Amino acid sequence: MNGPGQTQPDYGLLACDVFADELVALGGESPPWRALTFLEMGLHDHPDQLRQQVQSSIAELEATPGISRIVLAYGLCGNGLLGVRAGRVPLVIPRAHDCIAMLLGSAARRQALMRDVPGGYFYSPGWIRGGRVPGPERDAYLRDLFQERYPDDPELVEDLLEADRDTFSHYHTALYVDVTQDDGARNKCQQCARSLSWSFRMLEGDPAWLRDLIWGQWDAERFLTVPPGASIALDGEALIAR
Amino acid sequence: MRTVKAPNDMSEILNTLTESIKAGKRKDAKAATEQALSENIDPQQILAALTMGMDDVGRRFKANEIFVPEVLVAARSMKSSMELLEPVLAESGYTPDHTVIIGTVEGDLHDIGKNLVAMMLKGANFSVVDLGTNVGAQAFVEAAQTHKASLIGLSALLTTTMTAMREAVALFREQGLAAKVMIGGAPITEQFAQDIGADGYATDAASSVDLARSLVA
Numbered sequence: 001m002n003g004p005g006q007t008q009p010d011y012g013l014l015a016c017d018v019f020a021d022e023l024v025a026l027g028g029e030s031p032p033w034r035a036l037t038f039l040e041m042g043l044h045d046h047p048d049q050l051r052q053q054v055q056s057s058i059a060e061l062e063a064t065p066g067i068s069r070i071v072l073a074y075g076l077c078g079n080g081l082l083g084v085r086a087g088r089v090p091l092v093i094p095r096a097h098d099c100i101a102m103l104l105g106s107a108a109r110r111q112a113l114m115r116d117v118p119g120g121y122f123y124s125p126g127w128i129r130g131g132r133v134p135g136p137e138r139d140a141y142l143r144d145l146f147q148e149r150y151p152d153d154p155e156l157v158e159d160l161l162e163a164d165r166d167t168f169s170h171y172h173t174a175l176y177v178d179v180t181q182d183d184g185a186r187n188k189c190q191q192c193a194r195s196l197s198w199s200f201r202m203l204e205g206d207p208a209w210l211r212d213l214i215w216g217q218w219d220a221e222r223f224l225t226v227p228p229g230a231s232i233a234l235d236g237e238a239l240i241a242r
Numbered sequence: 243m244r245t246v247k248a249p250n251d252m253s254e255i256l257n258t259l260t261e262s263i264k265a266g267k268r269k270d271a272k273a274a275t276e277q278a279l280s281e282n283i284d285p286q287q288i289l290a291a292l293t294m295g296m297d298d299v300g301r302r303f304k305a306n307e308i309f310v311p312e313v314l315v316a317a318r319s320m321k322s323s324m325e326l327l328e329p330v331l332a333e334s335g336y337t338p339d340h341t342v343i344i345g346t347v348e349g350d351l352h353d354i355g356k357n358l359v360a361m362m363l364k365g366a367n368f369s370v371v372d373l374g375t376n377v378g379a380q381a382f383v384e385a386a387q388t389h390k391a392s393l394i395g396l397s398a399l400l401t402t403t404m405t406a407m408r409e410a411v412a413l414f415r416e417q418g419l420a421a422k423v424m425i426g427g428a429p430i431t432e433q434f435a436q437d438i439g440a441d442g443y444a445t446d447a448a449s450s451v452d453l454a455r456s457l458v459a
């Protein structure tokens with residue numbers, strides 16, 4: 001098993017770039033992976049595309065010499081990881097539904113927050129970097145996009161932007177999950193909250209799940225190992241290999 | 243007085259209506275609906291034109307050709323047309339036989355898909371009671387009893403709230419509700435629907451209508 005201080009990294013890490021800040025921080029100066037591939041976080045809105053890209057990146061990572069395992073910094077992600085198959089080497093994946101649970105350290109904590117703060121929208125440095133979280137950058141991005149798509153119809157563009165703002169009408173709190181003590185990201189989240197007249201709440205992230213993922217502390221309760229040839233499946237709400 | 247429209251004009255108006263729904267142009271959709279009504283076009287045909295536009299929007303969203311706001315402006319256009327159409331439908335003796343209770347399950351605030359389904363069900367002559375989002379299982383039970391519903395529709399978009407769906411269906415069974423239960427939302431599969439003992443599941447708004455009809459038949 002790997003661990004801090006271990007010298008010969010032997011796995012390839014395939015990660016959603018929503019985790020870029022946390023993984024770089026937790027990996028330290030001599031990170032435990034042999035190769036690292038980030039995939040774009042926007043893929044989460046299109047589970048089928050996400051599945052295809054993860055599968056083809058696994059094939060590429062496997063071809064890297066010296067790799068005997070692939071570690072996925074992904075959750076089930078709207079079923080996007082369902083059906084992903086291990087090829088030559090086993091896969092290791094957290095038994096998480098999404099990145100929010102991983103940043104908070106456990107599924108139970110995430111469930112409790114969703115219950116206690118039903119109008120809460122989660123932010124993290126990665127989500128903020130993606131520029132699609134509710135707030136001024138999202139507005140600007142969508143305005144450009146729709147103006148380009150409907151150059152002759154400014155009224156429709158305004159309607160579209162209003163419709164987008166409307167989708168957040170049930171929300172009232174920005175929940176910022178902090179793992180990296182990143183003042184810049186936190187400030188941006190506060191700006192988003194202000195622009196929407198939401199309240200801002202700082203949540204202390206728990207790096208344990210991600211840290212144990214990359215440092216090889218793979219207990220069966222929190223991590224699923226998928227042997228070569230098997231694929232990621234669901235049994236009720238639990239991730240299994242089949 | 244009643245004038246009979248030449249079929250060509252009629253299909254042109256209905257075509258305009260379908261196109262304005264697709265483009266999310268609320269004013270145009272409203273104008274086309276008003277024109278269709280004043281030309282005495284069969285309200286059922288007007289409804290079909292609206293539905294056809296919305297089906298196309300749903301398809302393009304699934305194919306990643308358009309974004310959520312584009313779906314929403316189309317839905318709003320359809321809604322404003324429906325407001326004009328509903329009284330006419332009611333007048334023509336078209337009154338709902340069945341009540342559906344619909345809502346998004348506890349912990350989940352996604353409602354775009356649920357709203358679309360609700361609207362299409364209304365269009366298909368169901369009386370729809372929409373409980374909104376983050377709805378607890380007990381609230382569904384109470385509403386089903388109060389409104390003597392024949393059908394309950396549950397929506398969930400998060401794999402983490404699919405559990406709430408399972409619990410809700412279990413409660414309905416425990417309470418011996420007569421209403422049939424249909425479920426939907428992007429992560430829902432046929433397998434899951436069977437697992438939790440729902441009566442049916444549908445992947446989009448158009449097939450939700452077929453499903454609802456078959457469940458109350």
Ligand code: B12
Nearest residue numbers: 044078122351352353355395397400401426427428446447
């Ligand atoms: C739009 C969207 C949002 C909007 C929602 C706006 C609103 N008012 O609904 C916003 C941005 C606010 C949002 C918030 C969040 N979201 Co969101 N969201 C989406 C997105 C991109 C599209 C969903 C949608 O509206 N689709 C359009 C409609 C038309 O399709 P539909 O919902 O599938 O509905 C159709 C069918 O499913 C069916 N149907 C639906 N309901 C029913 C009911 C019945 C009875 C029947 C028969 C049929 C049926 O018919 C519908 C019409 O065709 C999805 C990704 C995706 N592609 O699904 C993520 C997604 C669902 N969200 C996700 C996440 C993580 C969240 C947040 C937790 C993010 C955060 N940072 O806090 C919060 C949720 C908080 C909460 N408590 O709910 C994840 C879920 C991951 C998971 N754990 O399962 C997804 C999969 C994206 C992702 N991978 O990250 N989200």
